[in-house]
Amino acid sequence: MPVSIENLRKFVAPEIIFGNGSRHLAGEYCKKFYIQTPMIVTDPGVIAAGWADQVKQSLLDHGIEPVMFSDVTPNPRDHEVMEGTRQYLDAGCDAIIAVGGGSPMDCAKGMGIVASNKGHILDYEGVDQISAPLPPMIFIPTTAGTSADVSQFCIINNTGEKVKIAIISKIVIPDIALIDPETTTTMDPYLTACTGMDAMAHAIEAFVSTASSKMTDIHALEALRLLNTHLPKITTAPDDMELRENIMLASMEAGLAFSNAVLGAVHAMAHSLGGLLDLPHGECNSLLLEHVVNFNFDSAPEKFIVIAQTLGVHTRGLTQVQIKLALFEKIRSLRFHLGISKSLGLVNVRAQDIPHLSEKALNDACLLTNPRDANKRDIQVIYEEAL
Ligand SMILES: [Fe+2]
Numbered sequence: 001m002p003v004s005i006e007n008l009r010k011f012v013a014p015e016i017i018f019g020n021g022s023r024h025l026a027g028e029y030c031k032k033f034y035i036q037t038p039m040i041v042t043d044p045g046v047i048a049a050g051w052a053d054q055v056k057q058s059l060l061d062h063g064i065e066p067v068m069f070s071d072v073t074p075n076p077r078d079h080e081v082m083e084g085t086r087q088y089l090d091a092g093c094d095a096i097i098a099v100g101g102g103s104p105m106d107c108a109k110g111m112g113i114v115a116s117n118k119g120h121i122l123d124y125e126g127v128d129q130i131s132a133p134l135p136p137m138i139f140i141p142t143t144a145g146t147s148a149d150v151s152q153f154c155i156i157n158n159t160g161e162k163v164k165i166a167i168i169s170k171i172v173i174p175d176i177a178l179i180d181p182e183t184t185t186t187m188d189p190y191l192t193a194c195t196g197m198d199a200m201a202h203a204i205e206a207f208v209s210t211a212s213s214k215m216t217d218i219h220a221l222e223a224l225r226l227l228n229t230h231l232p233k234i235t236t237a238p239d240d241m242e243l244r245e246n247i248m249l250a251s252m253e254a255g256l257a258f259s260n261a262v263l264g265a266v267h268a269m270a271h272s273l274g275g276l277l278d279l280p281h282g283e284c285n286s287l288l289l290e291h292v293v294n295f296n297f298d299s300a301p302e303k304f305i306v307i308a309q310t311l312g313v314h315t316r317g318l319t320q321v322q323i324k325l326a327l328f329e330k331i332r333s334l335r336f337h338l339g340i341s342k343s344l345g346l347v348n349v350r351a352q353d354i355p356h357l358s359e360k361a362l363n364d365a366c367l368l369t370n371p372r373d374a375n376k377r378d379i380q381v382i383y384e385e386a387l
Contacts, residue, residue: 009213009214009215009260010260011213011215011216011260012152012170012173012260013150014139014149014150014173014175014176014177015175015176015177016150016177016252017176017179018179018248018252019179019180019181020180020181020182020241020245021182022140022179022180023051023054023055023058023099023140023178023180023182023183024054024058025178026055026059026138026140026178027059027060027061027064028058028062029138029176030059030064030095030097031064033095033136033175035064035094035136036064036094037065037066037067037091037092037093037094038059038066038067038093038094038095038096038097039066039069039084039087039088039091039096039111040052040055040056040059040066040067040069040097040098040099041084041096041099041104041105041108041111042068042069042070042072042099042104043072043100043101043104044070045100046099046100046101046104047070049142049183051099051100051140051183051186052068052070052099052100059097066097067087067091069084069087069088070104071083071084072100072103072107074103074278074280075103075164075274075275075280075281076103076104076107076110076156076157077157077159078110078120078122078156078157078158078159078160079159081110081111081121082114082121084110084111085110085111085115088115089115093135094135094136095136096108096111096112096115096135096136096138097137097139097140098137098139098140098149098174099140099142100140100141100142100143101141101142101145101146101191101195102143102146102281105141105146105149106154106155106156108139109134109137109148109154109167109172110154110156110167112134112135112172113134113154113167113171115134115135116132116133116135117130117131121156121167122158122165124167125166126167126168127168127169127365128169129167130167130169130171130172132171133171134171136175137175137176138174138176139174139176140177140180141177141179141251142183142186142187143187143191143195144181144184144195144196144248144250144251145195145198145199145202146195146198146251146255146281147199147202147251147252147254147256147258149174149177149179150174150177150252150255150256150259151173151255151259152168152169152170152260153166153167153168153172153259154166154168154169154172155167155281157278158275162276163271163272163275163276164271164272164274164364166271166364166366168262168365173259177252179252181244181245181247181248181249182241182244184248185239185241185244189234189339190339191282192234192247192338193234193282193286193339193340194280194286194340196227196231196234196247196250196251197282197285197286197335198281198282199227199247199250199254199255200223200227200231200254200289200331200334201263201266201270201285201286201289202220202223202254202258202263203220203221203223203224203250203253203257204266204289204293205258205262205264205266205267205366205370206257206258206262207220207224207257207261207306208264208296208303208307208371209258209261209262209264209369210369210370210371211260211262211369212261213260213261215260216256216257216260216261217257219253219254219256220253220254220257220258220261221306222250223250223253224307225310226246226253227247227250228312229246230243230246230250231247231334231338232334232337232338234338235338261369262365262366262368262369263366263369264292264296264366264367264369264370264371265292265295265366265370265372265374265379266285266289266292267285267366268361268362268364268366268370268379269284269288269357269361269364269379269382269383270284270285270288271360271361271364272357272358272361272364273349275360276353276356276357276360277347277348277349279347283340283342283347286340287342287343287344287347287386288344288382288386289331289335290328290332290335291382291385292382293327293331295372295374295378295381295382296370296371296372297320297324298372299371299372301320301323301324304323304327307327308323308326308330311327311331311334313326313327313330314326343387344383349383349387351384351387354380354387355380358376358379358380358383359376361379362374362375362379
């Protein structure tokens, strides 16, 4: 009997070990995989916070001496991936351990791609362009938002074109994600806010994505529920470990959702901003989210009403237009509460940048699953509204 593939959905995820202290299992997993010379990919901030050294110690405790690579900047660049790969191959490494936020994790994925597939990292832009499997990859996220540790996405800054490229393949999902909420305690309040809003953008975009399914909706809605309950409280209780655990769990749930349902216009537009102006990813998403939700709402009202309800908006008796406005205000007030009170204009986006930004966003793979078709003028208007 013929199978209608439009009705089929795939769900992929790494092996996940979630919980405080899971970072200390890095050495044990390397031993299990017969890894001899792993490269730890991290950044100076994560080294200063002490997390990279703790992971290194876990390896040393198992007789494994790692090679370190930390020349990674925010919005990881193509040349950083290529230099990291060169050092990886020169040192005869046989596995990659990423310790950090989205930047070291994406750089580590890029290095794994080039180490196994050769060529240049920019050769692999797009969906399913990678053929050879990556070396063993063990990821330890130290922010609660990006979820590169569970996702099929690798985002790299093409410095020549000043645009971020998306590499999407199940091959870039790490083998092991050691998700340890304790590592998020060294994030400052603004990074906590921006990464938390990134997780919210993941959950919302995945839930309304044209590639969403019941399997991804479960994770997207649970992420939203957890974020709504716990994220606002972090401003007054940044050291509350239970809050940190719940926000990390929300990030993981949102990551599983978007990895399998893909994203939408928020991320397409944020990638464009990050590539041109080198702005932090979470901040870009935060400043765009309410405006994109406003643009998309009428294309999937039944789903956005569920989102509004999950975020605690009282929808009873309200018209669709009123719910749209209430959801806009809810998201906006949440980011203001978290301390993200700027607009794009206040982070140095200029009106004359918008045509170029829109052109780049229009070519981003994330736009393909946005619930509402968007042309260049639509994208321009959203940027203008967020200015
Ligand atoms: Fe994101």
